[in-house]
Amino acid sequence: MNTEDLVLPLRSLRMTDVERVGGKNASLGEMLSQLGVHGIRVPDGFATTAHAYREFVRANGLRERIAARLARIDVDDVRALSEAGAEIRQWVAAAQIPPALEAAVRAHYRALVGAETAISVAVRSSATAEDLPEASFAGQQETFLNVVGVDAVLARMREVFASLYNDRAISYRVHQGFSHDQVALSASVQRMVRSDLGSAGVMFTLDTESGFKDVVLITSNYGLGETVVQGVVNPDEFYVHKPMLAAGRFSIVRRSLGSKLVKMVYDAAQRGAGGDDVRRVATVDVDDAQRHRFSLEDAEVLELARCAMSIEQHYGRPMDIEWGKDGVDGRLYILQARPETVKSRSPQQQTQLRYRLKVAKGASPTVLTSGRAIGQKIGVGRVRIVRDAGQMDQVQAGDILVTQMTDPNWEPVMKRAAAIVTDRGGRTCHAAIIARELGIPAVVGCSDATLRLADGMAVTVSCAEGDTGLVYQGCLETEVETVQRGALPEIGVKITLNVGNPQLAFDFQSLPNAGVGLARLEFIINNHIGVHPKAVLDYPNLDAALKLAVEKLSYGYPNPREFFLGRLTEGVAMIASAFWPKPVIVRLSDFKSNEYKKLIGGNRYEPDEENPMLGFRGASRFIAPGFAECFELECAALRRVRDTMGLTNVELMVPFVRTLSEARKVTDLLAAHGLRRGENGLRVVMMCEVPSNALLADEFLEYFDGFSIGSNDLTQLTLGLDRDSGLVAESFDERDPAVKALIARAIAACRSKGKYVGICGQGPSDHIDFALWLVDQGIDSISLNPDSVVDTWRRIAAARQR
Known part of the structure; x- marks a missing residue:
């Protein structure tokens, strides 16, 4: 290629051409030529060069005028910045395109469209310093969609050049230390993908909030992708787990239905000021039926995620990618790809700041x-x-x-x-x-x-x-x-985490840990489903008001049962994928009847109990004939996570098993539902929280692969306390000799049989002497709330050194 070329085909470009056509256009060329073998489709087109832009500026005598105008403004003065930017953009938009550049654009346009006179194109911007890992110029310059005809393309090209002086672009360059002279603009002209008839959006090859790198985040709306990029809509969201996708598994670990109130489509009735076919787009309402379902099929989500992984692997860094689904041919296309510029730039610091509200109990x-x-x-x-x-x-x-x-x-x-x-x-x-x-x-x-x-x-x-x-x-x-994240000393026990909220799992995984010692299924049901399982199963027979409430919750899913099952699956999968391949112990739902009542429809199905803490809960509920179908839902969700999604790091924990008969019946029931101990590496442990569990530890361990000691319930049941009553709170202490005797007995039984034993109560973080005693007894793991992990770890280490 001649170094003085004014216009170049996108196919001829590589990432080495960033200085000539900017990061965005260089990336388009790179993907067109290098990633087609991976099934990645990129619309064809051409781009003007930085040299062409500078020739445009020189020919119109703009350089000195622009420099002089910008030299006398304070970019932090919003009004002054706005006035200067508007004036400069007016100069650029009114300037003439040099004859040589116009001729080159016309020639490349003819080559692109051939005999298709009505073809529409997109005219986009690409700054020469844009999309480098050190800066994010994203969204600063203009994009024009559905442009028809070469005259309209030339007109839009001037406006793209003018957008180099948008207010944010001027301010950003000043604050980032870029000289205005050093930044030039390249305009790309690409065939339009008919996403106005399909859908479009953005995807990142990491979680944008936590920086967790093992997922792809995809956002989607109907119509052209500008509604997502500009923030006009609340789009659908999808998370895909990369390791399971690479293993060929179904790997969508979360789906969130956006409101998607509007979409952007073609509108032939709109015309530019000169009568040309510019910006023939309109924003229209999305009908209720479309709003209530996802804008992508699962297979399309997975295809996009595979494209994202290929692009990330090719570039060797986390990426920010725009995509579109053509509603005519049904295919998915990549429209842009640029380095992600926030989380991937954050250094792996030894300390992390965690913010919390201080709210009275x-x-x-x-x-x-x-x-x-x-x-x-x-x-x-x-x-x-x-x-x-x-x-x-x-x-x-x-x-x-x-x-x-x-x-x-x-x-x-x-x-x-x-x-x-x-x-x-x-x-x-x-x-x-x-x-x-x-x-x-x-x-x-x-x-x-x-x-x-x-x-x-x-x-x-x-x-x-x-x-x-x-x-x-x-x-x-x-x-x-301030959380210290550096290397922590060996303390003779594994530290695991208690995780309830799947939304925090990607963040919590960055803490020092050996996995999850307690993932609470009831938290997922309460906060991410919100409806009683019987109301879902009994949906056809519900009264009108309750039926409508369940129906609204189920939008995006084929039916209420699939909603419950899908959301429960995704909640567990979020936690399991965050900590993969470390073990994640998922406790089956441990709702009491008064807690179940608070769910939608709960009053219809739950009994009134004087003391629900000691009532219809845990294993006795699971094996009850009236709860059989509800328990089957839980098992089906866990089976999906392990068998369909491949997240075999999920282990099961059964809560509140009072008797050996319950132990036998619940493990038989799990096996009948496809969750048999030992199959596909499945480990099933039991909460040791009823005194009978410790007293008959050897017998209970015949049915389980170990214990997780629930010190909160074990303490209240051993000492005869109501742990929720402030009147007897002073007597609640896990270190009471009677409680410790039972815990010691449980640990010894597990060790003698070579089975797992851990603890997931509050005691070890509240009392370091208790934690040290547990370590001395030979406990395998201590599961802590995330906010106490590092502090407790260091306190145990310091105490052991003494």
């Missing part, structure tokens, strides 16, 4: 609105509602910026905010990306934030509680813990 702060959490921080301040870009300068340092959706050009004021809250948008939109770059917590896609919040209102924005971001009323007290 029993207190329940008022939640005003909620959405998708961006980042893991907490912001406190007063609400500043911004209706449009003209009000941006009202945002003061420390405000909570609340708006329907942000534009990339809002970056100069976004960095002033203590937090950002939007009505619309998903976790891969530009607002989310910018918030991550700036280290500002954001809650996007709330749907009603601008209605529920008022100017001047004091609020707390929490992104520290998982996937869901919460906006609380008032300025709540927060605390920041």
